[in-house]
Amino acid sequence: MLIHKTTIHPGKQTSLKLPIGALPSGDSISMDLKVFRAVEEGPVILITAGIHGDEINGIEILRRLIINRILDHLKFGTVILVPVVNVYGFINRSREVPDGKDVNRSFPGNMVGSLASRIARTLTKKILPTVDLVVDLHTGGHEHFNFPQIRYTRGDHISAEIGKVFNAPLLLAKTAISKSFRKIAVEMKKPVIIYEGGENQRLDEFSIQEGLDGILRLLFHYEMIDNPGLKKNAVSHFERTSWIRASKSGLFRLYRHSGQEVKKGEIIGEIGDPMGSRSYNVQANREGIIIGHNNAAIVNQGDALFHVAY
Ligand SMILES: [Zn+2]
Structure with missing residues (x-):
């Protein structure tokens, strides 16, 4: 080579x-x-x-x-x-x-x-x-x-x-x-x-x-190494993904994390304004599994919050 x-x-x-x-x-x-x-x-x-x-x-x-x-x-x-x-x-x-x-x-x-x-x-x-x-x-x-x-x-x-x-x-x-x-x-x-x-x-x-x-x-x-003796993951296989975005700006709290399944309409997070006057639920818009999430505490309208596979 x-x-x-x-x-x-x-x-x-x-x-x-x-x-x-x-x-x-x-x-x-x-x-x-x-x-x-x-x-x-x-x-x-x-x-x-x-x-x-x-x-x-x-x-x-x-x-x-x-x-x-x-x-x-x-x-x-x-x-x-x-x-x-x-x-x-x-x-x-x-x-x-x-x-x-x-x-x-x-x-x-x-x-x-x-x-x-x-x-x-x-x-x-x-x-x-x-x-x-x-x-x-x-x-x-x-x-x-x-x-x-x-x-x-x-x-x-x-x-x-x-x-x-x-x-x-x-x-x-x-x-x-x-x-x-x-x-x-x-x-x-x-x-x-x-x-x-x-x-x-x-x-x-x-x-x-x-x-x-x-x-x-x-x-x-490929038989290149000996058996590492690892446990097998139960794999979830998906063909489609979509993002759930912030409808409002504010402080963002996660109620669900990556790896968890969600149902349509389930409340999976919350965004609140600093004055404590308003708070908005973040809801799952379809059934699927969260494959990625936003760890930011402060979010703007339109920010990607949850990546869901289905
Ligand atoms: Zn990369």
């Missing part, structure tokens, strides 16, 4: 630095990889995190795979880890790169384009062609918690099957967003699943553990 002029031989593990660019200070910036290759041939699995630089649960998941030496004795195949795809965002605690562009809307990218475009191109050109399947790790946004879930591209049956093997509590069919990593991977005929767990800039142990467990189940499914 050859990645950016480095050959990774059977039975070897290698750390690689793919050049991305430089900081204004002159320090060079690289995309760091760890590659673990078994003696025996088998699937090549790419696991990426931090494409949004402030989504750190995935970064921690990959760190634990490394420090717990889970990949040191692979029985078959190869695992490529990219713990921090968007180094600039990670340094700045930001989703984007410094010019405000989103790496996950910059694929397939261009090596003489913007920073986001260069990062995207490095993944597309130097890594993606060598892999058989992709697991991309994400979290919710600022103060938005996502209950551990796998998203696969609607209609892509292979990815749906891989998602079932991962066995996160929720499995969702989603259309791939234009210029996203998932979209380009699908176009290159690489099955890809997205793991979402927790919120940005916050390590959430439940989301970290579910993500780690899912990766172990996947590796065991």
Whole structure:
């Protein structure tokens, strides 16, 4: 296997630095990889995190795979880890790169384009062609918690099957967003699943553990590691999701959380004004399960409060 002029031989593990660019200070910036290759041939699995630089649960998941030496004795195949795809965002605690562009809307990218475009191109050109399947790790946004879930591209049956093997509590069919990593991977005929767990800039142990467990189940499914002996989640599989938004501005209190089922008309939160003169119930507009919620205490009209799958 050859990645950016480095050959990774059977039975070897290698750390690689793919050049991305430089900081204004002159320090060079690289995309760091760890590659673990078994003696025996088998699937090549790419696991990426931090494409949004402030989504750190995935970064921690990959760190634990490394420090717990889970990949040191692979029985078959190869695992490529990219713990921090968007180094600039990670340094700045930001989703984007410094010019405000989103790496996950910059694929397939261009090596003489913007920073986001260069990062995207490095993944597309130097890594993606060598892999058989992709697991991309994400979290919710600022103060938005996502209950551990796998998203696969609607209609892509292979990815749906891989998602079932991962066995996160929720499995969702989603259309791939234009210029996203998932979209380009699908176009290159690489099955890809997205793991979402927790919120940005916050390590959430439940989301970290579910993500780690899912990766172990996947590796065991391909006989790359021994049976990790994990319990099986009862998976809820959904094809559609919608948001319940704030009808008023004010202080927001949650009565229901992600992972809980709701009935149509059920009161799941309350918004009140600071003077105590008015309060409004937030009601579920359909039956389903809450897959994400807003942790913000202060909300504006129109803010997304609950993400419900049905
Ligand atoms: Zn993300």
